[in-house]
Amino acid sequence: MPFCGFACGTALGYLADLVFGDPRRGHPVAAFGRAAHAVEQRLWRDHRGHGALHTLVCAGGAVAGAGLLARAVRGRRAPGVALTAAATWAVLGGTSLGREARAIGGALAAGDIEVARERLPHLCGRDPQALDGQQIARAVVESVAENTSDAVVGALFWGALGGVPGLAGFRAVNTLDAMVGHKSPRHRRFGWASARLDDVVGWPGARLTAALTVLAGPDPRGAWRVARRDASRHPSPNAGPVEAAFAGALGVRLGGTLAYAGRVEHRPVLGAELRPVRVADIERAVRLSRRVSLLAVGTAIGGRALGSLVKSAAASAARRRNR
Structure with a gap:
C-alpha cells in the first residue's frame, strides 16, 4: 500500500x-480465539510438535487471510x-486497557476492594483473592505497562513493517500466547x-x-x-524492558511476589530504591500509556515514510544503472 494510504x-x-x-x-x-480453540480441540497432544502445528495453522491462517484481503484492495x-x-x-486495545x-x-x-478483585481478571491472570489493595494497584500498573507493548506498540510496529498481514499476524500470535502459552499442565508442551x-x-x-516511555515519561x-x-532481571524478555521503564518513569517500585492460579512467583524487584505503587499511580500509568501510544502511531507512520523513501531511491538508482 502507498504511504499515504497506510498513514491515513x-x-x-x-x-x-x-x-x-x-x-x-x-x-x-x-x-x-474461538477458531483457535476449535483447532486446539482437534490437534491437542501433550507434545511440542502438535503445538507447533497449532501455531502454524492459526497464525499462518490469520496472516494468509489478511494477505488475501490486502491483495483484493x-x-x-x-x-x-x-x-x-x-x-x-481491530488489533489495538489501548482504550479498553485504560478503561x-x-x-x-x-x-x-472508593475502598471497595472486592469490586477491584472482581475486575482484575479482565486485565491480568493473577489470583485476585491473594492480593491486598496495594498489590492490586501494583498489578494494574504492571499490566498497563506490559499491555501498552502487546496491545498497541507491537501491533503498530508490525503494521508499519508488514501492513494488514503484519497487524493480523502479530495479534494472532499474541492471542495464541494468552490462550496456550502459559505453563499449565495442559499447555506446558503444547503451548x-x-x-x-x-x-x-x-x-x-x-x-x-x-x-518511547523514556521520551514520554515524567522522569x-x-x-x-x-x-x-x-x-534483564525480569523473567520475561519483553515485559522486563517495558515494566522497568514504566517503574523508572513513574518513580515506583514494581515486581516482587505475585500469584497465578495458586502458583506463587518471586520475581526480582524493578526500581528497588523507589516507593511502592499507590492507587493514584494507576491514572498516571494510563496517561503515560496514552502518550506512548500516540508516539508509537507517529513512529509507525514515520518509519513507513522512511521505508517508502528508501525504496523509491533504490528504484531510481536501479533505473539509472539500467539506462
Whole structure:
C-alpha cells in the first residue's frame, strides 16, 4: 500500500480505538480465539510438535487471510485505507486497557476492594483473592505497562513493517500466547511454540515501548536508569524492558511476589530504591500509556515514510544503472 494510504488508515484506526474501544460483541480477535480453540480441540497432544502445528495453522491462517484481503484492495485507495483502518482498530486495545485500569483504580479509591478483585481478571491472570489493595494497584500498573507493548506498540510496529498481514499476524500470535502459552499442565508442551514465537515477534515492540516511555515519561532519566539496570532481571524478555521503564518513569517500585492460579512467583524487584505503587499511580500509568501510544502511531507512520523513501531511491538508482 502507498504511504499515504497506510498513514491515513493507521491514523483512522487509532482514532477509532480512541473513541470506541473494543466492540462488546463480534470482535474479530474474539472470533479468532474461538477458531483457535476449535483447532486446539482437534490437534491437542501433550507434545511440542502438535503445538507447533497449532501455531502454524492459526497464525499462518490469520496472516494468509489478511494477505488475501490486502491483495483484493491493492491499487484501490479508498478500500485500502478502509481495510487498514479496520484492521488497526481491530488489533489495538489501548482504550479498553485504560478503561479497565481506571475502573479498578476507581474501586480501590472508593475502598471497595472486592469490586477491584472482581475486575482484575479482565486485565491480568493473577489470583485476585491473594492480593491486598496495594498489590492490586501494583498489578494494574504492571499490566498497563506490559499491555501498552502487546496491545498497541507491537501491533503498530508490525503494521508499519508488514501492513494488514503484519497487524493480523502479530495479534494472532499474541492471542495464541494468552490462550496456550502459559505453563499449565495442559499447555506446558503444547503451548511452547506459541510462547516462543510471541517472544520473538514481541521483541522489537517491547524495546520500542521502553524507548518511547523514556521520551514520554515524567522522569526520562529515571526511566532510562531503571530500564538499563533492571530490565534483564525480569523473567520475561519483553515485559522486563517495558515494566522497568514504566517503574523508572513513574518513580515506583514494581515486581516482587505475585500469584497465578495458586502458583506463587518471586520475581526480582524493578526500581528497588523507589516507593511502592499507590492507587493514584494507576491514572498516571494510563496517561503515560496514552502518550506512548500516540508516539508509537507517529513512529509507525514515520518509519513507513522512511521505508517508502528508501525504496523509491533504490528504484531510481536501479533505473539509472539500467539506462
